Amino acid sequence: xxxxxxxxxxxxxTETETIVRQPTFGLARGxxxxxxxxxxxxxxxxxxxxxxQWQRHVxxxxxAVLVANIHSMSFFQESYKLRHGTYAVGLAGRDEIxxxxxxxxxxxxxxxxxxxxxxxxxxxxxxxDSDGVSVCLHMPSRQQC
Numbered sequence: 001x002x003x004x005x006x007x008x009x010x011x012x013x014t015e016t017e018t019i020v021r022q023p024t025f026g027l028a029r030g031x032x033x034x035x036x037x038x039x040x041x042x043x044x045x046x047x048x049x050x051x052x053q054w055q056r057h058v059x060x061x062x063x064a065v066l067v068a069n070i071h072s073m074s075f076f077q078e079s080y081k082l083r084h085g086t087y088a089v090g091l092a093g094r095d096e097i098x099x100x101x102x103x104x105x106x107x108x109x110x111x112x113x114x115x116x117x118x119x120x121x122x123x124x125x126x127x128x129d130s131d132g133v134s135v136c137l138h139m140p141s142r143q144q145c
Contacts, residue, residue, distance in 0.1 A: 059133055066127040066135040069105055073113070073125060074139055076103040086120030087139075 080088050080101045091097045092114045098104050105111075110130040115123050124145055128134040136145035 062129055062131060062133040063135050066111065066129060066133065067137065069111070069113075070125045070127055070135065070137050070139070071142070072105075073097070073101070073103045073115075074142075076101040077115075077123065077139065087115075087118065087123045089115055089118045089120065089123045091115040 077087050088097075088100045091100055094105065094113060097113055097115060105113075112128050114126045116126060118124065122141070123139050124136060125139055126134065126136045126145075137143065138145055
C-alpha cells in the first residue's frame, strides 16, 4: 500500500479493485423537476392563503386613513357650529367643503368627500377613495352609518 500526499489520486490496484469514474456534466448538483414542482406548489398554496389577508389589510388601512380624515373634518365642523349654531350639511366635494367650513386635506388623492343632509344637529360624512374603499360616519357620535 502506498502513502498518498495531498492532491494525488489513488492508483487502482489491478488485482483487487478498479476505480470507475462517472462523467458529470453539472447535473448531479441540481434539483429534479419533481422537487421544483413541489416547491412551486407549496409557494402557490401559501400565496393563496396570504393574498386575501394582504388585501384585507390594505383595505382596512385605507379605511383608517378615511376615518382619520373625517375626524379631522369634524374639528372644522365644530368650529362652524360654534359660529353658525348648526353643522354645515349638504356639501359635496372638497372645494365646497373647503369653502364652507375651511377644511383642506393635504393629500392629492382622488378621494371624494360628501357631507350629507341632516337637521343641523348631526351630519353624515361619506368618503370614497379611488380604489372604491368607502367609509360613512354619523357625526358627531362617530358611529358608522
